[in-house]
Amino acid sequence: xPLVSIVDVRKSFGxxxxxxxxxxPVERGDVVAIVGRSGSGKSTLLRCINGLxxxxxxxxxxxxxxxxxxxxxxxxxxxxVGMIFQQFNLFPHLTALGNVMLAPxxxxxxxxxEARDIALDMLAKVGLADKRDNYPSQLSGGQQQRVAIxxxxxxxxxxxxxxxxTSALDPELINExxxxxxxxxxxxMTLMLVTHEMRFARDVGTKLVFMHQGRVHEEGPPKALFAAxxxxxxxxxxxxxxx
Amino acid sequence: MADFSxxxxxxxxxxxxxxxxxxxxxxxxxxGVVGLLLLFARISGVRLLERFVFxxxxxxxxxxxxxxxxxxxxxxxxxxxxISPWMAxxxxxxxxxxxxxxxxxxxxxxxVPLGQWDAADSLGFxxxxxxxxxxxxxxxxxSVPPTVGFLVQVVKGTALASIIGFVELxxxxxxxxxxxxxxxxxxxxxxxxxxxxxxxxxxxAKSLERRLNAAR
Amino acid sequence: MIYKLQxxxxxxxxxxxxxxxxxxxxxTLASTLSGVAVGTLGASARTFGPQWLSRLVxxxxxxxxxxxxxxxxxxxxxxxxxxxxxxxxxxxAFIAMTINLGAxxxxxxxxxxxxxxxxxxxxxxxxxxxxxxxxxxxxLKPAFEKVWPALASQIIIVMLGSSxxxxxxxxxLTYAANFIQSRNFRAFExxxxxxxxxxxxxxxARAILRALGSRLFPKA
Ligand SMILES: Nc1ncnc2c1ncn2[C@@H]1O[C@H](COP(=O)(O)OP(=O)(O)O)[C@@H](O)[C@H]1O
Ligand SMILES: [Mg+2]
Numbered sequence: 001x002p003l004v005s006i007v008d009v010r011k012s013f014g015x016x017x018x019x020x021x022x023x024x025p026v027e028r029g030d031v032v033a034i035v036g037r038s039g040s041g042k043s044t045l046l047r048c049i050n051g052l053x054x055x056x057x058x059x060x061x062x063x064x065x066x067x068x069x070x071x072x073x074x075x076x077x078x079x080x081v082g083m084i085f086q087q088f089n090l091f092p093h094l095t096a097l098g099n100v101m102l103a104p105x106x107x108x109x110x111x112x113x114e115a116r117d118i119a120l121d122m123l124a125k126v127g128l129a130d131k132r133d134n135y136p137s138q139l140s141g142g143q144q145q146r147v148a149i150x151x152x153x154x155x156x157x158x159x160x161x162x163x164x165x166t167s168a169l170d171p172e173l174i175n176e177x178x179x180x181x182x183x184x185x186x187x188x189m190t191l192m193l194v195t196h197e198m199r200f201a202r203d204v205g206t207k208l209v210f211m212h213q214g215r216v217h218e219e220g221p222p223k224a225l226f227a228a229x230x231x232x233x234x235x236x237x238x239x240x241x242x243x
Numbered sequence: 244m245a246d247f248s249x250x251x252x253x254x255x256x257x258x259x260x261x262x263x264x265x266x267x268x269x270x271x272x273x274x275g276v277v278g279l280l281l282l283f284a285r286i287s288g289v290r291l292l293e294r295f296v297f298x299x300x301x302x303x304x305x306x307x308x309x310x311x312x313x314x315x316x317x318x319x320x321x322x323x324x325x326i327s328p329w330m331a332x333x334x335x336x337x338x339x340x341x342x343x344x345x346x347x348x349x350x351x352x353x354x355v356p357l358g359q360w361d362a363a364d365s366l367g368f369x370x371x372x373x374x375x376x377x378x379x380x381x382x383x384x385x386s387v388p389p390t391v392g393f394l395v396q397v398v399k400g401t402a403l404a405s406i407i408g409f410v411e412l413x414x415x416x417x418x419x420x421x422x423x424x425x426x427x428x429x430x431x432x433x434x435x436x437x438x439x440x441x442x443x444x445x446x447x448a449k450s451l452e453r454r455l456n457a458a459r
Numbered sequence: 460m461i462y463k464l465q466x467x468x469x470x471x472x473x474x475x476x477x478x479x480x481x482x483x484x485x486x487t488l489a490s491t492l493s494g495v496a497v498g499t500l501g502a503s504a505r506t507f508g509p510q511w512l513s514r515l516v517x518x519x520x521x522x523x524x525x526x527x528x529x530x531x532x533x534x535x536x537x538x539x540x541x542x543x544x545x546x547x548x549x550x551x552a553f554i555a556m557t558i559n560l561g562a563x564x565x566x567x568x569x570x571x572x573x574x575x576x577x578x579x580x581x582x583x584x585x586x587x588x589x590x591x592x593x594x595x596x597x598x599l600k601p602a603f604e605k606v607w608p609a610l611a612s613q614i615i616i617v618m619l620g621s622s623x624x625x626x627x628x629x630x631x632l633t634y635a636a637n638f639i640q641s642r643n644f645r646a647f648e649x650x651x652x653x654x655x656x657x658x659x660x661x662x663x664a665r666a667i668l669r670a671l672g673s674r675l676f677p678k679a
Contacts, residue, residue: 052581078587089582093601093676102596103586135678148582155586305661307622309633310654317646321462395525402527406626413530426537434526434534441525 001064003028003159003190004049004081009058011044018044019055020214026159026207031191033201033222036211037237042194045211046161049192050081063158079107082152086164088144090136096123096147097132100154108155115154122150126180142173149180159190166197198241202226210234252419253432259415260436266401266411267440269333271394274340281345286352287370296345303342309403311335316407332404340397347393351386352378388455392448395441402437412436466648472639479635480656486549486631487618487664490556494617495610497557498564502602503594505565506572516565523562529623531555536627552624552631560617567609571602604676611668615661622657632656 002025011019018041034042047053051074060067065077090099100119104110123129126146166174208222218234229235285296316331405414416433420426505516536551575598583593625634636653640646
């Protein structure tokens, strides 16, 4: 059974149908790169997986738990999937360490010591052990995003949802974040990442998903798809992003 | 008790509310004039004047309005001059209002970008012209919403005049209560009349502020 | 005629002054704690509560902010007993101040809450926090940090406004001045000294609140 299973999911905002029957299995260890034009429903799809948005029909399960199901405690489900945002969304009143420690402390009910050890491990993992006492406002965008990754990792999730996590960064800061993601991928973390970094999608992804007008328009192994896109829309999309 | 119908209570309170309005207007207008003079002193660049206004504001913002009224009421009498509660209340409210308005307006003047001061300076404007043609017109626009907002505080502040014996809305409420023994009803009506006076001003201040923010 | 100020006539009454001062400080302290608690609940309900509750809180805020504290005090002290709720002067003063500060701090804290970016709240939700945990750890703390200066000013305004509780015979600092001047007939001197005492309290309160702010919200 796939770790994340998405079957015929539909979602509308008012009369605007944004997801028009999306199906997608994600196995453990998969690195799914989701690409597509702005407005094609990529963010909405990710947000439906951890319940930030509720879908109208179809089913999403994470590790056997049905998203929005009557028997599902969404907070148990959310512990399994971390989310990283385009705008970092760090807690501005806490230091890097405070940001990473908070959820283990209050959600996982860890002791101060244990939470701190884990948080320091995670900060070291993203290369920011020395910035633990800095507040978000004292960190660069790339550093903030890496703290956000450490914050999600501290919950020991089974999968990470990344929504354009390098789009708000200056070009010279993008790589430091991508390197962290690459390491996670190589360690077997299940990842779903919406991205505009085509080369990264091709080199690191195990599966490419092209979303178009609320549907999965084309999917397959990244290298093959980039080399030979089957649909005109993906051809155009790849062409446009090379230019 | 039956002699005092609801209508008698309400109409008497409404009559007294005229004095609340009158006192508010006097305090606001006179306080505005004094406040403007203090404002000029506060930003005149003359150390002694600035220091004086600073202390003036500190005193009137840092002590209860009620104490200010008492001090005026009894302080003037020390000079052998009889002063009516009406005069004492008007004077105290004027001074109190001027301190707050000065401070509000100073904030508005300060928010005029520094470049404008320099630009006008380099054009050889003197202080009066600088104020008149450059700073005040700009500060005026942003000062309207908080000034209207402060008018609400003035209206509410006039209630304290009742304590030194001036018969305005609150005092009338107390007197009617003493005659009717219906405090719940009387103070509810008193409160509603104040609300009817203040709430439109609050709404106006809020909408002016929104319009100003939208314009920028 | 020249009047000579006689501050020495106040000296025999120093204990009255001290008791009034202590009363004002304690009353302010107690109603600050309860008022800010009411404001925190009010602001949370106003932003995150169901619509009916949000409207109710909104009405409370406007009603209080647009009527004089003195009338609120009379309503609580004279009006509520008539409706069956008996209160001592001190209880009435405490309740009126709590209601008053509660309304203002609701509005102040609400502004801080609304400045919280939506994404930060979503980050908290995504980390599996409960709504209450998000409110407490993610929303309220930075909100308080943001509005601390405004809250501090309001607390001082309420403290100075508390001088009217003498009107229902609560034995505060102003009550002490009233009492002393009725004995020694030095009205101006009494009110002047007490006004200075209020001024000192205001300055002290400002300093304490500022220190508390930088202790509560440490930031480089
Ligand atoms: N909260 C919302 N309310 C209304 N419409 C929304 C909302 N979120 C997204 N949409 C709409 O849904 C569509 C898909 O948005 P999104 O999932 O963000 O696309 P993408 O991430 O691929 O750019 C867009 O047309 C967008 O305007
Ligand atoms: Mg998006």
